[in-house]
Amino acid sequence: MTAVAEQTGAWLAEFTAQKPAEPWLQELRNAAFQRFAELGFPTTKNEEWRFTNVAPIARTTFRVSAAGFAARFRGAEKIEAGGKCFDAARLAAEPNAFVALNAAFTDRPCVLRVPRGAVVEEPIEITYEIAAAGDRPAAVHPRILIVVEANAQCAIVERYSGEGRYLTNAVTEIVAGEGAVVDHYRVQQESREAYHISTLRATLGRSANFSSHSIALGGALVRNDANATLSEGSDATLNGLYIVNGKQHIDNHTEIDHAKPHGTSHEVYKGILDGQATAVFNGRIIVRKDAQKTDSKQTNKNLVLSDEAVIDTKPELQILADDVRCTHGATIGQLDEEALFYLQSRGIGKGEARSLLTYAFAQDILDRIKVPALKDQLEKALTEKLHEHGK
């Protein structure tokens, strides 16, 4: 057997054991599995995965389990399971093995449509909670497709949590129509033994406004891909906060594709690293030949609290147009000793002063969250997580 076949063999057994789906879905599943088998799991020789070794996932025999989720939404009309959530042509050329794997096991996709002009006041909440597994670790492959039609407006909150060792391999696609306004939040609080792979792909129509907020606190091995493709005059914001300690590894790959003129994009990813944690930030910005008057800004800031934590950060700008403005910057720093002393000189203990400054570093990402209940919840989660760091 080839190495690839070895890795995919266990998945084949799971795949053939799957209950057959409706013909259209089964056909796509078959195509997807074939694509996955062709690709195999990425290795660190693959530039896209250079700093993230998924061998622990490839070596594990998982039990595929239906992606159980709780969804809460008002005002968005839910499309029945017959709603297509795959683009067959794209699937055949899918570059990401995990996305293909997800499609091969898609069981109950969450497909939602926000009708033209509708303003959904309450956020659409989709929550995945993975229970502790039995003999073999569970693998879940959540798939979400949200179509926000022209001039409609909504906020989507995805949450991930669970117990024990398992794999979450989630794919979320968002199609924002002309003039649509979509705010996407993903709150990742997986167990400390979990593998979490996520792919977010947003396609923006003319003058659409999209924001993505990725808050990553959990998981042992985490890879997030967040991609946005812009049209004329659309605006994309990609924000992220990752807080890792112990031996956690997180890899954030983002791609903003300015395909048409007059697009604007803003990206701020911030990381707090402690212990022996490792993190990767790779921010690709593509400005196509036609995409004149693009305005793009990317920032990645990292606060490294220990001597052993490692961050690899890389901006990747591919600019083919000549009348554009693109800026990028990355920083890696420690807590400011002067600020620590200032706080201590006012009676605030050293541990608390460190937490306060660390929290302050993350504050502006939380400040950009527009769902008040979520912001409150995350402020509490962050305080707890930082308390864990202080120990």
Added chain:
Amino acid sequence: MALLEINDLHASVGEREILRGIDLTVNAGEVHAIMGPNGSGKSTLAGVLAGRELYHVTSGSVLYDGKDLLAMAPEDRAREGIFLAFQYPVEIPGVSNMYFLKAALNTIRKNKNLPELDAMDFLNLVREKMKLMEMEQALLNRPVNTGFSGGEKKRNEIFQMAVLEPKLAILDETDSGLDIDALRTVAGGVNALRSPERSMIVVTHYQRLLNYIVPDFVHVLSEGRIVKSGGKELALQLEESGYAGLGIVDEEEAVGKR
């Protein structure tokens, strides 16, 4: 018993000795001015008393309220009533002035076995103190010192002092960078805080500040030692004759004359 007793204090930064045997006694309610040219060790003395890690005490002792001050962490010194008004107040983006000051005040109150103040009581207290310093309340909601003008930063220091009510306040060149109006406001705030229970050490290069904050004692520092001590008239004498009148080389003045 004296509030502060400094005996033969020596301190270094790296290999360089900056304080070379300081002796100073401060009793409750007294205001001591420490004057001296640049590089004489004024700010080092202030930093050592507040517990700045940069400075290493190589010998000597400091008793504060009968306790070994040098053995205490900076936060414990603050909780026991020491306050340093920074020469360069630090900007801390992301931490609101209000949150910071409330946390500081409640830690200090806890140490005094006083109940923590709730948001309402705290707000009433700070409003009153802000009036004293002619500060706008909007500054409370801004991050600590971030985007403040030089004058606002210095006023914020004295405002914090007014809220935290220390037993020993150390003002490190609080007059530097202030125009005369701001200087009057800051000095007015400091004077309002003078009391028989509060001692102050006012570190300054210039005599100007001492027209507004009149000290009980003036000490002249040169090359890490106190070379002359006297009453407030010593400051006036310095104003007339300069540090050179005492046979001290002031680097800044020397440069100016060249």
